[in-house]
Amino acid sequence: MLETGRQVLAHVDMDAFYAAVERLDRPQLAGVPIIVGGGKRGVVSAASYEARRFGVRSAMPMYEARSRCPQGVFLPPRMERYHQVSRKVMKVLAGFSPLLEPVSVDEAYLDLSGTERLWGPPRQAGLAIKQAVLTATGLTCSVGIAPVRFLAKIASDRDKPDGLTVVDDLEVFLATVSLKEVPGVGARARQRLGQMGLTRLVEIRELGGERLERLMGVFGLRLWELAWGRDESGVNPQREVKSISNELTLEADTGNREVLAAYLSGLSQKVARRLRRKGLCGRTVTLKLKHRDHRLVTRSTTLAQATDAAGDIFTAARGLLDAYGAPGPFRLIGVGLSHLSAPGQGQAELFGAEKTGRDKALGRAEDAIVARFGEKAITRATQIPASEAPLDQEASKGHNKVKPK
Ligand SMILES: [Mg+2]
Numbered sequence: 001m002l003e004t005g006r007q008v009l010a011h012v013d014m015d016a017f018y019a020a021v022e023r024l025d026r027p028q029l030a031g032v033p034i035i036v037g038g039g040k041r042g043v044v045s046a047a048s049y050e051a052r053r054f055g056v057r058s059a060m061p062m063y064e065a066r067s068r069c070p071q072g073v074f075l076p077p078r079m080e081r082y083h084q085v086s087r088k089v090m091k092v093l094a095g096f097s098p099l100l101e102p103v104s105v106d107e108a109y110l111d112l113s114g115t116e117r118l119w120g121p122p123r124q125a126g127l128a129i130k131q132a133v134l135t136a137t138g139l140t141c142s143v144g145i146a147p148v149r150f151l152a153k154i155a156s157d158r159d160k161p162d163g164l165t166v167v168d169d170l171e172v173f174l175a176t177v178s179l180k181e182v183p184g185v186g187a188r189a190r191q192r193l194g195q196m197g198l199t200r201l202v203e204i205r206e207l208g209g210e211r212l213e214r215l216m217g218v219f220g221l222r223l224w225e226l227a228w229g230r231d232e233s234g235v236n237p238q239r240e241v242k243s244i245s246n247e248l249t250l251e252a253d254t255g256n257r258e259v260l261a262a263y264l265s266g267l268s269q270k271v272a273r274r275l276r277r278k279g280l281c282g283r284t285v286t287l288k289l290k291h292r293d294h295r296l297v298t299r300s301t302t303l304a305q306a307t308d309a310a311g312d313i314f315t316a317a318r319g320l321l322d323a324y325g326a327p328g329p330f331r332l333i334g335v336g337l338s339h340l341s342a343p344g345q346g347q348a349e350l351f352g353a354e355k356t357g358r359d360k361a362l363g364r365a366e367d368a369i370v371a372r373f374g375e376k377a378i379t380r381a382t383q384i385p386a387s388e389a390p391l392d393q394e395a396s397k398g399h400n401k402v403k404p405k
Contacts, residue, residue: 008112008122009235011144011152012093012129015161017106018046020139021085022075033072035065045077049161082106085137092136096129101235109149111235126164146173148231154181170229177201182226189216201227244282246270247334253292255328261318267335268314275337281306282337285316289324290332299324306341313337 014020018036023029033051037044044065047056054069066074086105094100096119099111112125119125122145133141144155146167154177155165167173178200179185179193190199192215198204204212205227212220225231246267254260264287275282286300299320303312317335 006113006147007234008115008125009146009149009152010110010112010122010126010129011146011149011156012089012108012110012133012141013143013156013160014089014106014133014139014141016046016048016052017086017139018077018082019048019051021082022078023048024085024138025081029073033069035062035069035072035074036077037062037065038074038076079105085139088137089133089139089141092132093129095132096125099235099237101237109152109235111237112145122166123164126166130162130164146170148229149233149235150183150226150231151177151229153183157181174227174229175200175202179204182223184219185223189219192216242340243286243336243338244271244274244278244280244340245286245288245334245336246274247288247332249332250330253329253331255330257321260321260328260330260333263333264317264321264335265310265314267333268317269310271335271337272308272310272313275308275340280340281308282341283307283339284337285313285320286336286338287317287320287324288332288334288336289321289328289330291326292329292331294331297324297326302339306339 019034022034022036031050032048033054033056034048035044035051035056036046042062044056044058044060044062046058047065051065051069051072054072056065056069056072062074065072082105086102089106090100090102090108093108093110097110097112097115100108101110102108110129112119112122115125119128126143126145129143130141133139140162142156142160142163142165144152144158144165144167146152146155147170151167151170151173155167155173156163158165179190179198182201193199193204196207198207204223207215207224209221209224212224214220216223248263248267250263283306284300284302286298288296288298290296301316301320303316307313313335
């Protein structure tokens, strides 16, 4: 059975994310306006919905926010904590589809096409996503689901907070979209189009693509396409992982080899688990040590055979530790694996590229099952883009600074 239904794309956006995390960590702030911001730029990073009622908005100078909402609680951003929660959110989302594209710490696109058998029709899937995020994090999100990417984004913003908007009829929904909502249409463009009496997206159809191009350059052409509900961008799943590593800042600096080895053992297990979760094996083991004076050293060795076993990783890392002469003390220790590949042919056959003769939608549903339930194997290893990479202990990097031994 070949089902070539239209695309089902979801945009998931956490509600007032930084402020919501602060409230989560400080339940006594229930109902209180929370404004997160300050720092170098001195502007509001996030405002709770209570604070928004006083006219506080993102990117507003903090002094203005203070004068509009003097009773608010003003907090500095804690990015590490937000990234930690973000990782939980993305993990939940990855359980719904392997085609996940995080676009910021609190926002992601998901391609749900072909997952209907798993999650039901779009509205049901949207509710399930919201519930799963709430259960895992205690936070609400807003979801937009549409056949094209830019409308999923607009839809997720329609019913905030804790919203769900499903675009069933493209043409009906398009008619409701104002130019203000369209990503990329700036104030100047809006002004120019406004002077022609155009405020809604569908109204610019009458201008024609060429005229729009003359008016606005290449973006004019894109806007013309959007006005007809055409948007080929889809969801771009995350980049391939090139290395998997875990590291740990020690509670107390130490040069004691046995203590360091014990840490290495735990880290090796973590790395091995993550490898298996992604269905990968690696050949190059890298030990990372940070001296008390923050001098960073790495030492690597390449195994005869790729592995995803904690014992192999630990043995290699321990060997590197023993071979490194400096006594320390060290403040951080880490272990990583690179030169990753899919493991033995068996699993590759099950989930690999040889899906010939299989219905694509079914393949995707399988990927989703594996992503949700499977510890075993997924072919497409993924990670959060480097810009959103977690700032704390767990790191997947596109490139590994490996010093040849
Ligand atoms: Mg948000």
